[in-house]
Amino acid sequence: MVMTDPLSSAIERDDTEVVERGRLVVLPGEYIASVDGDQLQLTRREFQLLALFVRNPGRLLRREEIAAEVWGTSPKGRTIDIHVARLRKKLPRGAIETVIRLGYRFIDEAVNTS
Numbered sequence: 331m332v333m334t335d336p337l338s339s340a341i342e343r344d345d346t347e348v349v350e351r352g353r354l355v356v357l358p359g360e361y362i363a364s365v366d367g368d369q370l371q372l373t374r375r376e377f378q379l380l381a382l383f384v385r386n387p388g389r390l391l392r393r394e395e396i397a398a399e400v401w402g403t404s405p406k407g408r409t410i411d412i413h414v415a416r417l418r419k420k421l422p423r424g425a426i427e428t429v430i431r432l433g434y435r436f437i438d439e440a441v442n443t444s
């Protein structure tokens with residue numbers, strides 16, 4: 331059985347794509363993300379979460395879907411919540427919305443305002 335690297339699934343589907351969401355720019359193939367031109371210091375998991383969110387603006391991403399895309403399996407405990415919380419601190423306020431007991435949603439408007 332061939333195992334795929336879950337870290338490359340969401341990111342490298344089109345690694346030449348530049349994703350721009352207002353003040354946020356993500357270059358998936360280069361693992362670079364910036365807000366207002368300032369490069370974000372992200373772990374590989376945080377970057378993959380961000381890539382998943384910006385490619386699905388406004389869409390509810392259920393925890394199961396996030397787990398499959400980022401970890402390739404169901405991570406233990408509150409791993410997803412902790413990683414999302416860390417990512418949130420690095421993004422403009424309100425960029426990631428919690429949908430209680432379901433998952434998260436990326437809010438485009440939060441990165442389009444100053």
